[in-house]
Amino acid sequence: MILRDAVDHYVAWRRAHGARFITSARTLYQFCDSCPDNACCDAVTESEVRRFLAGTGPLTRFRANKYAALAGFYRYAISRGYAVASPLPAADEEPRAPRSAPSYIYSREELQRLFGGVRISRKRAIRFDAETFHMLLLILYGAGLRTSEALHLTMKDVDLADAILTVRDTKFYKSRLVPVAPQLASALRSYAGLRGDNYGGRFTDDYDGRWDRPSGPVVARGGAPTGERV
Structure with missing residues (x-):
């Protein structure tokens, strides 16, 4: 199935189950834009996924959010027969984002x-x-x-x-x-x-x-x- 069509199905499915699914949907459509036009789910390569996850800026916690959005989508796509395998790198290979600053407690x-x-x-x-x-x-x-x-x-x-x-x-x-x-x-x-x-x-x-x-x-x-x- 075409990647963007599969994302449309997934977003509709998540929202039908009560999730607002706004930020993750935006991430998935950005991923579609980063891939070749009319690419199939199984045509996406691991290098394309890594390039999307890396982005253009410094490493932040948003990379983990992008990974989670893609992982959820590919679990859905595989279960529906839209894809045979996930092109995501193994989770333990993902770099860890720097720790955020501790919360400040006002007096x-x-x-x-x-x-x-x-x-x-x-x-x-x-x-x-x-x-x-x-x-x-x-x-x-x-x-x-x-x-x-x-x-x-x-x-x-x-x-x-x-x-x-x-x-x-x-x-x-x-x-x-x-x-x-x-x-x-x-x-x-x-x-x-x-x-x-x-x-x-x-x-x-x-x-x-x-x-x-x-x-x-x-x-x-x-x-x-x-x-x-x-």
Whole structure:
């Protein structure tokens, strides 16, 4: 089977089983682009795979991600009869990526300066007002949400009475309930009272998926739109 057609089948199969499969799909299509046009699965050579894995930059952990994406695809292709064997080099022959730097743990004093500084300093490239940006950071830190999850919270997702956040359609299209600590719950109530319902149901903003291209009105400290464009 043609390599790109087999990748189409594999991507559709993974997504039909609940995976978003965005990054790995992008990697597989980049692999298709690196191979000759209309190449068959069995026509791909180990040298072509090694060249794709090596890329053009320094060795990073992304090489292991590319290897895992290709390995998963070829297991599928062999099981479906699209390929006879995998052209990937043996896993124990793969170079190990350098160890990442250790995580930095902020002290309580540093966190206080970070959250306090948001109220008085806001880059004009970000259209959130200071109170909104401050609340967003508190949610990320206090509830452990992903950035996209926090940005897509709606008013109905924030149960202020029971201090529970409902995070919808996250990884693998699942939803979950996230209880929050009393201190964060108090901040959520204060913010909800401050901003009213000026964002069409969004809890933090009428976010449209772009941080660097402001398109909405700035909200004044009192919660009413000012009409100003960032």
